[in-house]
Amino acid sequence: MKIILTGATGVLGSQIMYEILELFIKESIDGKLILISRSKKKRTALNRINNLLTSTYAPQFLKDIGTTKLDEYIEIVDTDLDSVKESFSNKIDGAYFIHSAGYVNLSTDEEHRDKIFEENTKITKFILNNFHHFIKKFIYIGTAFSSGERSGIVDNDFHNLGFVPKHRNAYENAKFHSEKFVAQRCKTLGLPYQILRPSVICGKMLSDENKYFISKYMVFYLLAKFFYFAAQRKTEQENVRFAINKKTGLNIIPVDYVAKVIVSVFRRDDIQQLNIVSHKSLNLVKGLELIMKEVGYNNYTIIEDTPDFEYQNTTEKLYYESIGKHLKPYLVSSAKQYNTSLLNSILEIPVLDDETFTQLIRYAKLHKFKDVEV
Structure with missing residues (x-):
């Protein structure tokens, strides 16, 4: 099994990386996790990833295994997402592509609107248009807030509503636009896809190990x-x-719960859209x-x-x-409120x-x- 992951150094992406590595090891999967990451300041992508794997906040299970063994599962492509070369295609043939990278910015300032839109849509379109021939499935990590200003019960399907959601900022609009592009493009191509949408992410809650930890404080x-x-x-x-x-x-949901759900469902063909949210706001x-x-x-x-x-x-x-x-x-x-019946059947939702x-x-x-x- 091959999995491509973007955003592995991010708040959610790092937890998804941990979960995928645990999946490979615990289920004895002959897997390769391809991480598209980039150097930052004086740290190479390899340095950044290894820092995450040896961090105080990394799962003890993975630290016990050690980076030498974990590196056998990992391949790092050190580049910006919009600079991935065509030569990359032979590495990803038949891979699941989990696109977790994004530019989270809730600014309502007009001068930021274009940048927010470009950062969250341009890369998604580039990836899908350039590499759809080779990948097995495209999994897009959106946000539950791309539902926009809504009331009542919100279901998992955001794209067959009969109306256009009213968005509160450029970020919501950009993520919704990206989702719509993914759905339409993948249907045209006959490429399986998923759109998975966490709500506001908070610290870890599923175990006592590094409980309440989150790498970046937002919202x-x-x-x-x-x-x-x-x-x-x-x-x-x-x-x-x-x-x-x-x-x-x-609506607030723990980051480790979101990561576990994503890794639980990315292979399921019966789920195209799923809100990863709490029962109650x-x-x-x-x-x-x-x-x-x-x-x-x-x-x-x-x-x-x-x-x-x-x-x-x-x-x-x-x-x-x-x-x-x-x-x-x-x-x-x-x-x-969100309809959480499907989500809860996948993994019991923690109570906040x-x-x-x-x-x-x-x-x-x-x-x-x-x-x-x-």
């Missing part, structure tokens, strides 16, 4: 990070107002309360959304001119309750919200 973690450091200032805490739809929530008002309590910022107010919002102090201004303006569209969104969410924030706080550089 709700960024809000916690902002107010954690704001609370450390010696000046008096200024009141910050949050416009929130009190009925809506944020965390209510945003409750989530904000838990975050602020844990980071020690107590001066905030929940308000109705208003078009004539003006900053009332420096902290509020700093928040809304940084991450706040990008998070706000999610805070005021309509309430929705108030205590677990607090532990995720506490772990991040203890590590000063510092991302792991690879």
